[in-house]
Amino acid sequence: MELPHVKLELSGAEISGNLDERNPPICLPNQPSDASLLALDIGGTLIKLVYFSGGNEGNEQIGSGNATPGGELRFVKFERRRLGDCLEFIKSKKLIHDSGIITGLSNGHVAIKATGGGAYKFADVFKEKLGVSLDKLDEMDSVVAGANFLLKKIPGESFTHMDGKRTPIEINQKNLFPYLLVNIGSGVGIIKVTGNKIFERVTGTHIGGGTIFGLAKLLTGCTSYDDFLKLSQQGDNLVLDLIVKDICGELACQKQGLSASTLASSFGKVIDSKRKLSDYRAEDLATTLLSAFTYNIAQISFLVAALLGLKRVFFGGSYIRGHASTMDNISYAIDYWSKGQMQAIFLRHEGFLGALGALMSYENLDVDDLTLEDVKEQVKLVNHLDLFTIHL
Amino acid sequence: MAGSPNNSNEIDNKEENLRECNKEEEAVKEMAPGSSAPIHRSSSRPQLDVSGAAIQGNFEERNPTILLPNQSDDISHLALDIGGSLIKLVYFSRHEEQSLDDKRRRSIKKRFGISNGSRRSYPILGGRLHFVKFETGKLNECLDFISSKQLHLGGLDSPSWRSGTRPEDNAIIIKATGGGAYKFADVFKERLGVSLDKEDEMDCLVAGANFLLKAIRHEAFTHMEGQKEFVQIDHNDLFPYLLVNVGSGVSIIKVDGDGKFQRVSGTNVGGGTYWGLGRLLTKCKSFDELLELSQQGDNSNVDMLVGDIYGGMDYSKIGLSASTIASSFGKTISESKELLDYRPEDISLSLLRMISYNIGQISYLNALRYGLKRIFFGGFFIRGHAYTMDTISFAVHFWSKGQAQAMFLRHEGFLGALGAFMSYEEHGLDVLRAHQLVERFPMGAPYVGGKIHGPPLGDLNEKISWMEKFVQKGTEITAPVPMAPPGTTGVGGFDRPSSRGNTLRSDASAALNIGVLHLVPTLEVFPLLADPKMYEPNTIDLSDHSELEFWFMVLSEHLPDLVDKAVASEGGTDDAKRRGDAFARAFSAHLARLMEEPAAYGKLGLANLLELREECLREFQFVDAYITIKQRENEASLAVLPDLLIELDSMNEEERLLALIEGVLAANIFDWGSRACVDLYHEGTIIEIYRMSRKKMQRPWRVDDFDMFKKRMLGCGDKKPPPHRRALLFVDNSGADVVLGMLPLARELLRRGTEVFLVANSLPALNDVTANELPEIVAEAAKHCDILRKAAEAGGLLVDAMVSVEHGLVDNSASVPLMVVENGCGSPCIDFRQVSSELAAAARGADLIILEGMGRALHTNFNARFRCDALKLAMMKNQRLAEKLFNGNLYDCVCRFEPAGEQQQHNFS
Known part of the structure; x- marks a missing residue:
């Protein structure tokens, strides 16, 4: 036929x-x-x-x-x-x-x-x-082709997200390559894209959206990732997270040039506590969980970008969900580790x-x-x- | 407590300690070998002497002299690291070198101008560095310990030892x-009236790591699949490196030099995250429990693997195998199970891998970023935990595609x-070199590693009773020695997600024992080593598990006989029997521990293993187990020496040289360390055996460089080569070996105008002759031989009979001198990286060394190269080694000659 x-x-x-x-x-x-x-x-x-x-x-x-x-x-x-x-x-x-x-x-x-x-x-x-x-x-071919299409052809596709503020980014398509594409799925793939079909999967990490959602299910019993994200917005991470001040006191922090509020150990406070899982609020658990691993993904992305000399890191994948704190966490970590030299950029069609x-x-x-x-x-x-x- | 169980609970007060000390001195006097030895007249020979500082290890634990803070030889420093747990x-x-010298030593010192440590601009303190742990929850025990040892009064910076008094208003720091x-x-x-001077944690961490990596030869090790491998790091090529401290969070520090470092990165996902999440997700009560649980886990029930996504296929395009973790905990998403539906074992393993792989990845990326070759990991997440070390190692290996290796430090917790400690201004540690440090383990109280507290072991008696209890209660600990090679657990594998191998290794095995570091400024590297950096004393690699098993068996089999000898050496008293029993138990337990974890006491070589036995004997106050046998054999051999010398003198030079070498080889058959020979002893007298052995000396020997040696000695044709200036003869056993073998060879060299130094052990080991026994033997032999007499006189050996060296060296131009030097060891083997300063001084003028016997010429140093002529002579008394080294047999002879600066083929027949 x-x-x-x-x-x-x-x-x-x-x-x-x-x-x-x-x-x-x-x-x-x-x-x-x-x-x-x-x-x-x-x-x-x-x-x-x-x-x-x-x-x-x-x-x-x-x-x-x-x-x-x-x-x-x-x-x-x-x-x-x-x-x-x-x-x-x-x-x-x-x-x-x-x-x-x-x-x-x-x-x-x-x-x-x-x-x-x-x-x-x-x-x-x-x-x-x-x-x-x-x-x-x-998979990689497809992800890269999709990203390239969106970045080159769809105006208003990309944006930054810092401190809750969303700013559209105009990409000069002549100046697009090379860039780092971090695809946050269940795991995370980190790809260096140097041309339309020229790219390399540099590395990845096993700690991705699947990890966050999976642990969220076990810890909070939530059944959807969106529910989890909503929970996380009402939590206080200081209930479970150990910050620098908790470890060495305000004084020593100053000496070491560390900010006292720097996150030292995610879930670290649980160690010395007698509280059981059921004693914690699902909201607090969710906040700690989300920040622990979004920072981590961003840090690894930064390290890879730094190694490759790339200034722009695009984040895609179905676990961003346009969620403000997810994007804020990622942007903050990229900014922190790069001392303001790198930018985290997000895509409106991140999941597709x-x-x-x-x-x-x-x-x-x-x-x-x-x-x-x-x-x-x-x-x-x-x-x-x-x-x-x-x-x- | 990993390091020194003997002292952690020692809270005796001053009086008790002093009393104990006196008791001990008495005991030592009673047991002094000299008092009953017919040919050993120097009863004042101290048990703790120069070299003794290095090898008499554990006397310190009982030694209360530390209570006298104002005496210069008892200054102590104390530094603390007070962590959360x-x-x-x-x-x-500090242990000042004992000033009690014997005449032999004074004569040697005079000759070489050795005055302890004076070659340096300021003297390095000899002494011991102790490592002790307490649980933070038991702070009082720690305070009692410090108080009982008065450690807080001895700090160098404290005014107390400077002024002798302690001003009220000026607190000790x-x-x-x-x-x-x-x-x-x-x-x-x-409690103690001291102020704590708080030092920055990271400064200390780096300073500690730098010291250890420079001063301790095999401080760093890799840990792959349960197997530790020590790595020797050239301290000139140490920097820069990455130090990853995995505590609650992770600090990543780039170290560029002493005091030069920078915290370059870190992560909030660390040990606290593992243990915190683990506590929430499982019912584990402790970190150790959680880790232990992980070893029964299968992470594929929790983790989403590449194979889960691809229907069991690999994603080969990017090199991911089906069992690669695509997403930690990813599998829990799509299942409708709840937390309680998952096995805690699986959750623990998933968590462990999630965190460890992540730390490995971030560390590796940082190492790449800063171009660093070495990554050292430490912190509570790592400390003593085989499983976390394995997963971190695997991760670094995986992410770096085998280009980088994770390394760990033995003294990591400290x-x-x-x-x-290093932050004191005058700690004296920074100038120390690896060869001046000797690590000793408390032999009297072996116990399972990783425990914080040993039993309170104050004195020998307690040690013995603890050993008795230990065996009663703890047979399950020592008895089932795991004979399967470790390392098959496969915890590290992305590729083996079910994580378990055939044998389940205990995690605690990774808690390496930390001994006492003896700082011995008088130890030196033997100056004639061709390449000190490349030198490895041990011929056989004990990291081959079957070798370790073999030696385990040899030592175990030999143990009853050794205990008999030891007990007999002290008259077979009930006390001796009890100590003998305790020794046997302690040593067996050490062996069992080593079988379980060969790296427990650091890098393990045969030399260390054999020395361990001697240490253990000494710890139970067996001063010289073979003393009676040695004396009997010396006497018997000396009795036939005159006849042998006459026989030798009747030969021409060429015949004589062969007869002498044959004699050395034949006499080397007498060896109480060898099973085969012990059997022989029961069948005949020494002389019978010697003669039988001589008869069997059929050339060519298994390794036969005799002709080459002969050519060097006698030349060929009319050309007579000049004699050697000075020869060092490393002697082995007492009795026939030294009397009928080495002495006649020494005599021949003397006759040719070569100065001869007999080099012997500082402390007893089996039936090896010691440096303080030799003068007596030489004196006895000299009665029948003018050559020996003149040479011994010239060398100041015949002090009692002849001229006192007090008035200067004897001017006897008629003879080159014969002297005795001690090697600084108390082991049947010799490690040329650490020899006594008098041996090092003697070696500087030597152009020939002769190593005799299995221990020094085969087990160790068979492959060692020297900058002068070297002759290695031994009779093979170990079938396995014979096969391994040259496909040979029991009683094969080795005559290996290596001319100075030449690498050449040997004649293996």
């Missing part, structure tokens, strides 16, 4: 929605609206979907190939353990059909682009339930780098094929309540 | 560091206290 060849048309991509919205849809004004576009990033904890929704959603005439152009990229997440929901979502949205843009056939099956470890693990499930093959893409990168691989599109002139400086207000839903 | 004390007790130095300052003031 011959498939109609429909191009992935990213020219004119821009963020729909207001500036503070997280993972806002990206408007693709020149994409044929009846195109079917779906890419997946099946990570350790979450399944991230990016799909194209034509302007004429609800219109059953899909695949006619001559619909009016225009539509948006939408971003959806599912917990990995709720794979069934995800499959259902794909079915209900009719994201897979044998016409449209999908470019490849694998042994007679429609193939969709997928990345992340789960693309290997769940390939059979997709085949069985949806009758599609997963065209497995390398891999999925976006997978999407970009249709047609093997190179973002440099696009030129800046294609991007319109116009914010289109689109209100789709279901555009961004985290099914947790 | 432990108080660490470092104190120094003791250097201290650690948080408790602030907290407990008032208690110290009140860095702060040592540093505080």
Whole structure:
């Protein structure tokens, strides 16, 4: 069967929605609206979907190939353990059909682009339930492609976040490379990006979002990461954390040039306390937990950036969640260790780098094929309540 | 307590101590070998002498002279590190070299112009550096200890020893560091009347580490999968290094030199985070319990591994294997389990790896950032914990892809206290060199490592009764010696997430024992070593577990016989029997401890192991276990010496040289250290055995450089090479070995005009002849031989019979001198990095050294190279070593000649 060849048309991509919205849809004004576009990033904890929704959603005439152009990229997440929901979502949205843009056939099956470890693990499930093959893409390739696309093509994508204050950053795309990309998933991947497809996974750490959430579940019994983040905002870290003053007294701190309030040991106060887990407030536990490991991720990122001589560190991944203290902690630590010489930068689509990168691989599109002139400086207000839903 | 169990609880008052001392002196007098020895006339020979300061180790523990603070030889320093859980004390007790010299020594000193320590601009204090720990919760015990030893009155900076009085208004100042130095300052003031001078913690940490890394030869070690390996660090190439102190939090310090360092980084995720989270997540009551638990854990139940994400596959593109931890605790997210559904063992292991790998990573990144080769880890998270050392080591190895190694320090727990000690202005430690330090372990009271407190062991009696109890109660500790090689636990592996190997190693094994550091300014590096830096005394590497097992067996088998000899040497009294019993138990326990943790007492070589036995004997006050045997054999051998000399003199020079070397080899068969030979003894008389042994001397020997040696001695054709100027003959056993073997060889050298120094042990070891026994033997031999007599006279050896050296050296141009020097050792082996100053002085003019016997020529120094001609002679009395060294057999002979400055092939046949 011959498939109609429909191009992935990213020219004119821009963020729909207001500036503070997280993972806002990206408007693709020149994409044929009846195109079917779906890419997946099946990570350790979450399944991230990016799909194209034509302007004429609800219109059953899909695949006619001559619909009016225009539509948006939408971003959806599912917990990995709720794979069934995800499959259902794909079915209900009719994201897979044998016409449209999908470019490849694998042994007679429609193939969709997928990345992340789960693309290997769940390939059979997709085949069985949806009758599609997963065209497995390398995770790093995808993350980097997604980041490069966002940083180069989507105005207003990146921002800094210090002391609760969010400041958009304009990236001069000629001056983008090299940069450090820290992808905070369950674990953390740290990648040096020197060009569109030129990058190197420098290192990583096993202490990532999965660690924070996992420990949070065990310590506080919270069931969602967002609940945990909310808890953390009402806690006092001094209940559990040992600060420098606790150890050597105010006087010695001054002598050593240490600030008395410097965090010396996360959870360190627990050692000398008789209190049991149930004696601690979940809020305090959450605050301590979040700061312990966000500082740690930032510190390792700083060390790697310092070793590589990089000044800009971009943080992505699905555990940032646009959460103010998470970003503040990271920014503070980067600023502290670099003595103000480095900047932590965040992305509005932080959690969808891999999925976006997978999407970009249709047609093997190179973002440099696009030129800046294609991007319109116009914010289109689109209100789709279901555009961004985290099914947790 | 890891270091010195004998003194931690010693809270005797002054009077008791003094009384005890007197008792001890009496005991020593009673047991002095001289009093009953027919050929040993010098009954005034002190038991604690110059070299004795180095090797008589543990007398100090009972020695109360420390109570006299105003005497110059009893000055002590004290410094404290008062931490949250432990108080660490470092104190120094000075031991002046004993001035009681015998005539032999005076003559040697006069000849070489040795006056103790005078070659230096100011004298280094000889003495002992003690390391003692107390639990902070038991502060009173610590105060009692200080008070009983009057340590606080001896500080050099204190006015008390300068003026002899203690002005009321001028408090004594003791250097201290650690948080408790602030907290407990008032208690110290009140109880002891001393002020604590608080030193910066990090200054102390660095100063302590710098001292240890420079002064102690094998202070640093690596720890991979339970295996410790000591690393010798060239102190000229020490800086810069990274010091990572893992306490509650982590401090990362870059050290550039003495007093030059910078805190470059640190992390809030440290030991406190591990233990804090561990307490919250498990029901563990102690840090140790939590760690112990981790060893039964399987972190794959908690951690998300790469394989979990990739369906069991590796992410090979970036080199991550399926068992790599992708996300610590990541697996708990997607499961609907609660905390109680997880095994605490699994949680503990996940936590341990999470924190350790993170510390390893951050440390490594910092090392990279500052271009540092070495990373040393310390702090309570590390201290004595095999598991954390393993995981940190693994992490550094993993992150650096094998390019960097984590290292740890043996005296790690005492860095702060040592540093505080160094902050006294005149501590005298900074000029010390590694060769002047000898570490001694309390032999009388072995116990499982890692414990803070040993039993209160005041005197020998207590030691004995403790050993008796120890064996009764503690058989389970000593008896089941783990014979499986350690190191298979695999705690460190990302690649082995289930963490356990076949044998479960106790974590406590990592708590290395800390001994007393004896500062012996008179010890020197043997000046004739070709390459002192590369010199390694031990021929066989005991880190090969099967070697250790073998020696464990040899020593264990030999033990009953040794105890018999020791008890008999003191008349078989009930007291001797009781001490013999206690000795056997103590030594067995040491062996068991070493089997469990070969690194317990630092780098272990065969020389150390054999010396340990002698130390242990001395500790139970067996002064000379083989004294009777030595005397009997000396007498028997001296009786046949005249006939042997006549026989030798009837030969021509060439025949004689061969006969002499054969004689040395044959006579070396007499060795009470060798099982094979002990069996022989039961079958015949000394002379029978000697003659039988001579008959078997068929050349070529297994290692046979005789022709080369002969050529050097006699030349070939008409060309006669000049004789050696001075020869050092390192003698081995008493009896036939020295009398019928080495003495005739010495005589030949003297006859040729070569000065001869007989080099012997300072203290007894097995049946080895000692330096103070030799003059008597020589005197006896000289009665029948003019050559020996003249030479001995010239060397001032025949002091009683002839001219007193008090009036100057005898001018006897007719003969080159024969002299005796002590080597500074009390072991059957010799470590040329630490010899007596008189041997070092004698060596400066020597151009030939002859090492005789297994201990000094095979077990140690077989591969040693010297800057002068060296002849190594020994009869092989150990089948295993024979096979290992040259595929040989029992009773093979070794005659290895190495001309000065030449590396050459030996004739192995």
